[in-house]
Amino acid sequence: MLEAVPPLSGCRVLVVEDEYLIASEVKRWLHSAGAEVIGPVPRADLALDLIAEQTPDAAVLDVNLGDGNSVYPVAERLGVLGVPYLFATGDVRVTGAPAQASRPILEKPFVAAELVRAVTRLVAAA
Template identity: 45%
Template sequence: MSSQKDPPLKGLRILVVEDQAPIALQLEDMLIESDCEVVGPASRVGQALRLLSEQPVDAAVLDLNIAGELVYPVADALDARGLPYIFSTGYSPSDLAAPYRRRRVLQKPFSRRVFIKAIRETLQQRSG
């Protein structure tokens, strides 16, 4: 096992796109406990795009279906900026449109440990 410590999350700005308030709050709590700064949460695709254009963001966690609208425009905006993201959804990974299936998908519900590990791995893939 490598002696290299997990990359620090302290100060990273994570955009949260989630339309269910209890889940958004849970994600926010998990990120804050890991010393991240939360951007949002955004409960609509348009709101998420606005936040992304107005505030610095290091990564994002995206629910697939936001108030009946698919989150792909936000994923595309993140891709255009070279920013990493994960999907957090109750849907199966196979339900994602083909261009997005290579992305990390966490199926709800998931633990804080699994969530933070996914964020770390996604950030490492970007920098590595």
């Protein structure tokens, strides 16, 4: 009998999330779907360093990273590189550049199936 190929097999997914428990779960869920997770990292500067080392296939970005910091510089860089991304946030108002406002939003709290489905759509559309 043939084994099913995980939906994100071979995909490199950047995760930027400042809440440790959420980051751990997102990483675990993406791994279970076959993805190679880059990160997770809690700050935009760390994410930008990772992007400089290797370009991901997709990204899951928390908007608010604590202490008044946001993920928008990362989103801007990913947009320049043509990397699809979504915002995974409890704050459904995306206030970045107009191009960012049109990106998919996965509203917290979400479950594994919602995350995997959303990232799979991102990768398929790219």
